Amino acid sequence: MERIMLAHGSGGRLSHELILNLFQKHLGNPYLNQMNDAAQVPGREQIAVTTDSFVVSPLFFRGGDIGKLAICGTVNDLAVSGAIPKFITLALILEEGLLMKDLERIIKSIAETAAEAGIVIVSGDTKVVERGSADKVFINTTGIGYITNRLVSPGQIRPGDEILITGTIGDHGIAILSEREGLEFQTPVLSDCAPLNKLIDTFYLPGVKCMRDPTRGGVATTLNELAQQAGVSMLLKEELLPLSASVGSACEMLGLDPLYLANEGKALVIVGPEVADEVLMKMQAHPLGQNATRIGQVQEGKSGLVLLETFLGGKRIVGMLEGEHLPRIC
Amino acid sequence: MLILRIITVRLKAGHLTMKIQAKAIYFNGIVQGVGFRPFVFKLAEELGINGWVNNSSHGVTIHAEGNKLDLFYDRLLNEAPPLAQIVTARFVETEPKSYKTFEIVESEAEQDADVLISPDVATCRDCLKDMADPMSRYCAYPFTNCTNCGPRYSIIRDVPYDRVQTTMSEFPMCKSCAADYSNPRDRRFHAQPVACENCGPKLQLSDAFGHPLPGIGIDQLAQGGIIAVKGLGGFHLVCDARNTEAVRRLRERKGRGSKPFAVMARSVAKACNEVNISAKEEELLQCPAAPIVVLERKLGLAAPLPENIAPGIQTLGIIMPYTPVHHRLFEGPCDFLVMTSANLSGRPLIYTNEEAIEALQGIADYFLMHNRDIYHPCDDSVVKVIGHEIVFFRRARGYVPLPILMPQIQIKTPLLGVGGELKNTFCLARGQRAFVSQYIGDMEGYENLQRFHQELESFQRVVNIAPNAIAYDKHPNYQLTRFALEQPWPKYAVQHHHAHLVSVLGEWDRTEPTLGVICDGTGYGEDHCSWGFEFLYGNSSGYERRGHLEYLGLPGGDAGAKQPLRIAYSYLKTLFDSAEWEKTSSFWSALSIRERQILDRQLETGIQVFKTSSAGRLFDAVSALLGVCTKVTYEGQAAIELESLGAEFLRQESLEDSEYRRINKLLLYSYEVRAENGVLILGVRQLFEELVRDVLLGVSREEIAYRFHQTIAQAIVDIALQLGAGCGPLVLSGGVFQNKLLTEAVLGNCQAQGIKVLRSRSLPPGDGGLAFGQLLIANEVL
Ligand SMILES: [Fe+3]
Numbered sequence A: 001m002e003r004i005m006l007a008h009g010s011g012g013r014l015s016h017e018l019i020l021n022l023f024q025k026h027l028g029n030p031y032l033n034q035m036n037d038a039a040q041v042p043g044r045e046q047i048a049v050t051t052d053s054f055v056v057s058p059l060f061f062r063g064g065d066i067g068k069l070a071i072c073g074t075v076n077d078l079a080v081s082g083a084i085p086k087f088i089t090l091a092l093i094l095e096e097g098l099l100m101k102d103l104e105r106i107i108k109s110i111a112e113t114a115a116e117a118g119i120v121i122v123s124g125d126t127k128v129v130e131r132g133s134a135d136k137v138f139i140n141t142t143g144i145g146y147i148t149n150r151l152v153s154p155g156q157i158r159p160g161d162e163i164l165i166t167g168t169i170g171d172h173g174i175a176i177l178s179e180r181e182g183l184e185f186q187t188p189v190l191s192d193c194a195p196l197n198k199l200i201d202t203f204y205l206p207g208v209k210c211m212r213d214p215t216r217g218g219v220a221t222t223l224n225e226l227a228q229q230a231g232v233s234m235l236l237k238e239e240l241l242p243l244s245a246s247v248g249s250a251c252e253m254l255g256l257d258p259l260y261l262a263n264e265g266k267a268l269v270i271v272g273p274e275v276a277d278e279v280l281m282k283m284q285a286h287p288l289g290q291n292a293t294r295i296g297q298v299q300e301g302k303s304g305l306v307l308l309e310t311f312l313g314g315k316r317i318v319g320m321l322e323g324e325h326l327p328r329i330c
Numbered sequence B: 001m002l003i004l005r006i007i008t009v010r011l012k013a014g015h016l017t018m019k020i021q022a023k024a025i026y027f028n029g030i031v032q033g034v035g036f037r038p039f040v041f042k043l044a045e046e047l048g049i050n051g052w053v054n055n056s057s058h059g060v061t062i063h064a065e066g067n068k069l070d071l072f073y074d075r076l077l078n079e080a081p082p083l084a085q086i087v088t089a090r091f092v093e094t095e096p097k098s099y100k101t102f103e104i105v106e107s108e109a110e111q112d113a114d115v116l117i118s119p120d121v122a123t124c125r126d127c128l129k130d131m132a133d134p135m136s137r138y139c140a141y142p143f144t145n146c147t148n149c150g151p152r153y154s155i156i157r158d159v160p161y162d163r164v165q166t167t168m169s170e171f172p173m174c175k176s177c178a179a180d181y182s183n184p185r186d187r188r189f190h191a192q193p194v195a196c197e198n199c200g201p202k203l204q205l206s207d208a209f210g211h212p213l214p215g216i217g218i219d220q221l222a223q224g225g226i227i228a229v230k231g232l233g234g235f236h237l238v239c240d241a242r243n244t245e246a247v248r249r250l251r252e253r254k255g256r257g258s259k260p261f262a263v264m265a266r267s268v269a270k271a272c273n274e275v276n277i278s279a280k281e282e283e284l285l286q287c288p289a290a291p292i293v294v295l296e297r298k299l300g301l302a303a304p305l306p307e308n309i310a311p312g313i314q315t316l317g318i319i320m321p322y323t324p325v326h327h328r329l330f331e332g333p334c335d336f337l338v339m340t341s342a343n344l345s346g347r348p349l350i351y352t353n354e355e356a357i358e359a360l361q362g363i364a365d366y367f368l369m370h371n372r373d374i375y376h377p378c379d380d381s382v383v384k385v386i387g388h389e390i391v392f393f394r395r396a397r398g399y400v401p402l403p404i405l406m407p408q409i410q411i412k413t414p415l416l417g418v419g420g421e422l423k424n425t426f427c428l429a430r431g432q433r434a435f436v437s438q439y440i441g442d443m444e445g446y447e448n449l450q451r452f453h454q455e456l457e458s459f460q461r462v463v464n465i466a467p468n469a470i471a472y473d474k475h476p477n478y479q480l481t482r483f484a485l486e487q488p489w490p491k492y493a494v495q496h497h498h499a500h501l502v503s504v505l506g507e508w509d510r511t512e513p514t515l516g517v518i519c520d521g522t523g524y525g526e527d528h529c530s531w532g533f534e535f536l537y538g539n540s541s542g543y544e545r546r547g548h549l550e551y552l553g554l555p556g557g558d559a560g561a562k563q564p565l566r567i568a569y570s571y572l573k574t575l576f577d578s579a580e581w582e583k584t585s586s587f588w589s590a591l592s593i594r595e596r597q598i599l600d601r602q603l604e605t606g607i608q609v610f611k612t613s614s615a616g617r618l619f620d621a622v623s624a625l626l627g628v629c630t631k632v633t634y635e636g637q638a639a640i641e642l643e644s645l646g647a648e649f650l651r652q653e654s655l656e657d658s659e660y661r662r663i664n665k666l667l668l669y670s671y672e673v674r675a676e677n678g679v680l681i682l683g684v685r686q687l688f689e690e691l692v693r694d695v696l697l698g699v700s701r702e703e704i705a706y707r708f709h710q711t712i713a714q715a716i717v718d719i720a721l722q723l724g725a726g727c728g729p730l731v732l733s734g735g736v737f738q739n740k741l742l743t744e745a746v747l748g749n750c751q752a753q754g755i756k757v758l759r760s761r762s763l764p765p766g767d768g769g770l771a772f773g774q775l776l777i778a779n780e781v782l
C-alpha cells in the first residue's frame, strides 16, 4: 500500500493494520500498548497540560519535519513553563493520497524525538479526510508534564533582569521559507527544531524568572507579550542578537526582520542579574545552548515597550507584528 | 476685559484742532516683539496724534485722536517694521476722549490669545554695527539682539511672549539694558531677549573633556579642529570647509555616509566664488530666516571647496551667519565653515549642553557652549529655488511657527495632523489658521518619536491650540498610526498622496476639486500597494485616482529600496522579454549569482516583493542602471545624484536655449499610456529598453540622465492633458518635486501647453507638508 486511502481511517482492517504496522511498531510503549480507549498513567496532584496543532508546508524541511516539530513544540511548551514533560497524545489528520513512506518517515521522526526528549506517547488517534480537505498531514498533540518547584512566571520579572536566549534566532523561519519558496542561500539554513527540556534541566536554577519559546511571531512578539504581562520595558541590543551568517544575509536580501521569525528550538530566559553569568555558562555547556547569549535587559519604563538599540546607537521600537512590513520609505 | 497699565513716558500734549476725530484701530498677526508699538508711538508723535497703543492677546489695539487719522492708518500699514506681519487690519470710528498725550500701555494676558509668535530672526545690520563699535556696550557681545532680530520661537516656553516666559528669564537685566528695554525710542524697546556682557548669557570654549579654554575656537578651527557650537536652535558641528582632512574626519566620526554637509559662508560675495547665485537666491540667503540655500557649484574652479563636503553632487547648501556667535567665528581666517546639525545618526538634534558633551564625545574636539537654554530645538531650514520660486526641503528655524492662513477654509474643531513616518512635521489648526511644526525627523527612531511628543506638547502652548480630533496616515506600520489610534479623540486616516494633493490646495486656500500629479517615494495605497506616482483628482472632501505609473515589484521592501540595483533588476526582469533581458547581463555584475537567483525566485513567487507605483523607486532604478548610485547611504541619494548628473549635461553643453532643445524633443524616450478600467497607466517598458540601449551604445550618463528627466516631465504633462488638465490649475506635489531638473522641465512643458501650475510655497512638497493636508481632509470628514 503506497498511499493513504480513506479506508485507513474507517476503523476497519486497514486502520488496524496501520496502527499495528506503523504506529505501534515505531511508537509502542507499555502505556500505548494497553490499547485502551484511555491510557492510564501515573499521576500527581498538580500537572501541566498543553495542546497544540501542527500544520506546516513543506512536511519535510532541512533540520526537521512536521513530526519532530509536533513533539518539540509540545515538549518545549511544557519545559519553558517549568514542568517536566512526561506524556503526550497524538492525533493525526491525514489527507487521502498521502504517501505511506512519508507517513512512516514522520512517525519514525516522532519516535526518535520523543525518545530524545524522554516523553512518552500514551494515546493517539487517526482520521483520514478526502483529498483537498486537509494538506497532507495535520497533527494535534496534548502534552502533560509534572509540575516542579521551578517558579517561572512573568510576574517575577523586575527591572535590571537580563534577557538571555539559548542560541541563534530566525533559523526555523528562514529554513521553512527557503524550502517552500525554493530560495538557495549561501549555506542552507537548518531549522533549529529541538526539544529543550534537557537543556533547561542543565541551566535552571533559582533566579531564573521566566522562560518562553519564541515560536510564531519570533523573539519580538514573545518579548512584547512578556513586557506587557510583567508591566516592564525591555531594551535589546542589535549587536548582541545571535544570528547565523546565512539567516543574516537572507534577512537582508528579503527585507525580513529576524526578530519576527519563528524559532522551534530556542528559549528566551529572563534571569536575575546575579545568576546571569552562571546560567549562561551552563547553557553554553550544552550542545543545544552553544550559542546562548545575553540579548538585552529589563528596564523601568512604559509597560510593554520593547526597544532595540541599533548598531548606530539609536533606538527603535520593536512592536507587535501587525501584518507584513510594508514599504515606508518616502 | 483689559486691564490697562501705563508703562512708559507720556508725551507732551498733541496739537489740538477744532474738528477732532477718533478711531479705534486693530492689527492682528505678528505684531508683538517686533517693535510695532514704538513704531506706532513714533508715528503718532510725528503726526500729532493722541491716544494710546497696547498689546492685547488679539494683537495690537490703538486709540487714535487727531486730524490726520487716515494718513496715520495708511502709514501704519505701509511702514510697519520689517519683522511685522499684519494679517488683519481694521478700524472703527469712535468717540474722542480728548487725550492730551500718546501712550504705550500694556495689557495683561487673556484667555484665548491668538497673537502670533515670531520665528527666530538672523542678526540685523544695526546689531552687527553695535558689535563692531568699540564704543558700544554691545561690542563683540555674542548674544546681542534687538526688536528686529534675535531668538524668538526657540526660547519661548509659553504665550504671551514676555521675558519671563522665555529661557531669558534666568538673566535679570542690568540697569543699562533695562533702560534700553523701556525706552520707546530705542531699537531694543521691549526686545525680550535683550542682554549685554554684564547681565546676559556667556560663551565658553572648552576642550573635549569640558576644561575651559580661552577664545572662541577661531584658532582651533583654523588648525582643522571640529567644534560643537551651540547655536540658536541646537548644536552644530563646525570645521574649516577648505580643510579636506577635517571634513573627512567629521564625516567619518559622524558616520554620515555621503550625505552632503551645509557650508556657512563669510559673505554672499565669498559664496559667489564657489556657487552661482541668482538675485532670488541672494535674497533668500540674506533674508531674516537665513535658511540653507541649495546652490549650483561653479564649474572649472582652480581650487574649489573639497568634493567631500557634498560627494557625488554638483550643489552646495550655503547658509549665511545668522547669530552674533556665527559672525564672530568668521573673525578668523576661514571663509567657509562646515555647519552641520549635531545629531547622531537617526536621532534628533542635540540642544542641551549636557547631552552635547555626552553624545558628541569622540566626534567634537572642542565645545563652544553658552548658558542660554533652548526650549524648542529647531534645525536649520533648507530651501532651493526651483522655477524661480522657493521650494522647501526642510522647514524649521526662521519659518516656524508662522501660520498658514486660509480665509476660505474654516477648521471646525481644533485639529492635529500627526504627519508621516519620515521627515515628520505635525500640524495644529484652529479657525482659519494652521501651524506646522518644525522638522522633527524620522519616526522610526525612538528618540525622534520622543522628540515628537515633547514638541507636540510645547507647540500646543505656543500656538495656543489644544486639539480634540486627529488626522493620520493610512499606513498600518507608521509609528504615529499607533499613537493616533491610542488617542481618545475622533480620528480619521488619510491616504498619503491625497494628503500631498490637499496640502498644496490648502496653502493656496483653494477648495475646489483639482487635478494633481503626486511624485513621491512610497505611500500606503487604498489597494494595499505602495503608491507614489499618482494622478489624483479631488479636494479635501475626497479624491479619485485617475492615473498612475504601472505597478512594478520592489523586492525586499524598505531594505530593497536602499539597494537601487536590485530595484533595477526587478523592474527590467519584469518588463523585458527574454531577448531584451539578455542584453542587460553586463548591468548586474555587482549582484552575486546567488543574489540574482534569489531575486529571480522572489519575482516568480512574489515572496517579499511589494507592488509599487513609486516615482522615487523609478528614479532609483535608473540611477542604478547608470551606475550612479547602487547603494544608498541617505534618503533620496540615488535620485539626487541622478538629477545632478542630468543637470551636469545641461550645463556642460550649455544647451539652455540652443539647437539642442529642438533636437532634444526627438530624443525623448518612449513610454506608453494605456487605459485600464478607466484609469490611465504610465508604462515604462519602452523607456527602459531605449535607455538600456543608450547605455550599451556608450551614450554619456549625463545625457541619459537628462533625457530620462525630460521624458518623465513629458509623460507627466501628457497624461495630465489626457486627464483634462486643460489650462489648469495642475497641482505638483510629493518629494520628487524637490528635483529641480524634473520640476523645471514639467513647468516648461506646462507653460508651453498653457497649464497653470500650483506648487507648495511655504511647506515642503514632500512629507514635511503631509500633516497639513491630513488635517484639512479630516476637517471635512469629522
Ligand atoms: Fe510622501
Ligand SMILES: [Mg+2]
Pocket (backbone or CB within 6 Å): A050, A051, A052, A073, A077
Ligand atoms: Mg502551544
Ligand SMILES: [Zn+2]
Pocket (backbone or CB within 6 Å): B123, B124, B125, B126, B127, B145, B146, B147, B148, B149, B150
Ligand atoms: Zn538687531
Ligand SMILES: [Zn+2]
Pocket (backbone or CB within 6 Å): B173, B174, B175, B176, B177, B178, B195, B196, B197, B198, B199, B200
Ligand atoms: Zn545688560
